[in-house]
Amino acid sequence: MSNAVLILGATSGMARAVARSFAKEGHAIQLAARRPEGLDEDAADLRTRFGVEVTIHAFDALATDTHAAFIEGLPELPEIAVCAVGAMGEQDDSAEDPEKAAFVLRSNFEGPASVLAHLANAMDARGSGTLVGISSVAGDRGRASNYVYGSAKAGFTAFLSGLRNRLASKNVHVVTVLPGFVRTAMTDGMDLPGPLTADPEEVGTAILRAVQRQKNIIYTRPIWRVVMAVIRNIPEPIFKKTSL
Template structure:
C-alpha cells in the first residue's frame, strides 16, 4: 500500500489516475479548489477500494498554503510516498499576447506554483531519503510555437526545473518523473477541435502515468509516439521553423 498526494485532483487525468490507485488500495490525499467536485471524487475513490481518501481545499496560486498542504497530508496519512502534481490551465494565447498580467497569471499557475510544491516536496523526501515526485508537464514545453508559447514557456520551465531536481535528488533515493502528454481529450481542451490518431483519452494517459511511476521512468511522452513527433519538431532549423504556422 502506498500513500500519495494528488494536486489538481479534479482534473480529468488526475481523477483517472486516482481510480487506478484506489483499485490498488492506496491511501490518497486529494488537493483541489472545487469543493463539490473534490468531495464527489473522494466518495467515488472510496467506493473503488482506496484504503482512505482525504480531501484538501487549496488554490495552487496561494503559495503560502503549500507548506500547510503537505503538513496536512502527512498528518492525515502518517507518511507520504509520493506526490503527483497534475493541475494546470490552457491559456488564451492571443489574450496573453495583449496582456502581460494575464500571461504572468498563467505562468504562475502552470509553472511557479508547480515549482513551489516541488521544492517543498523535494526537501521533505530528501530528508526521509525516499519518495516519488511525478509532474504533468507537456510536449508544448519542448519548443516555443506561435500558437501557444506562453503555455509552452511555462511547461518548458517546469520540465527544465524537474531535470535539475532529478539530478539533485538521485543520490538521496528520491525519484522525479516528468510526464509529457500530447493532445488529451479533457474539459481543459474543450475549445480545441478534437479527433484523429494524435488524440488520447484521459484514461489512456493515466495508465501511462501509472506505468511510468512504477518503472521509475525519468521522462515519458504520452502516448509514446509524441517522442518522435517532438524530436522532428525540435530538429527543424530556426530559419525554417519561424516560417511555419505551428
C-alpha cells in the same frame, strides 16, 4: 511506510484518472484542489469502488506562501505526489494582457514548482518518495500558437529535470510526464488528431506504470517523441515561416 498518493489539482480529468489508477492498486488517496468541495463525489466513488482511504484537502497552487503549511497539514507525507496543476489560457489573451500571461506562467510553473520543491525537501529528509510532474510537449519548442503556455511548461520540465538530478542519490525519484493531446475539458472544442490524442484513463495508466518502473520521462503516446524530435530540429529560418 506510507502508500498514500497525493493528487494536486485533483479536479481535472487527468487527475481523476490518475487517482483511479492508483486507488485500483490499493493506494490511499489524498485529493487536493483549490475548490475541494467539488471532490466529494470523487472521494465517495474511490472509497466505494476500490475500498481505499480517501481524504480531501484545500490547496491553492498560486498561494505559494501556504505550501509548507499545506504539506504539514496532510494526514501523512505521501509516498507519491502527482502534480496535475495547470491552466492553458488563450494565447491571444496572454499576448495582449500581461496579467493573463502571468496567470498562465504562475499556474504552470511557479505554483507547481513551489509545492514540489517543498515535497522534495520533505521526501529527501525521510529518505524515500516519488514526485510526478505533468508537463507538456508544448514546452519542447516555443510556437506562436501557445508560446506563453509552452514557455511555462518548458520551465517546469527543466525544473523537474534538475530536481531529478539533485535527488538521484537520495532515493527520491522524479517523473516528467509529457501527455500530448488529451481529451479533457481543457481541450474541449479543439479539433484533435486521433493518433496523437489520449484519453485521461490512458494517461492515468501510463503514470502508474512510470512510477512502478521508475521511468524518468514519458510521452503518453510514443509517437510524440518522434513528432517533437522533428519539430525541435527544424532550422530556425524555416521554423519562423511555419504556423505551428
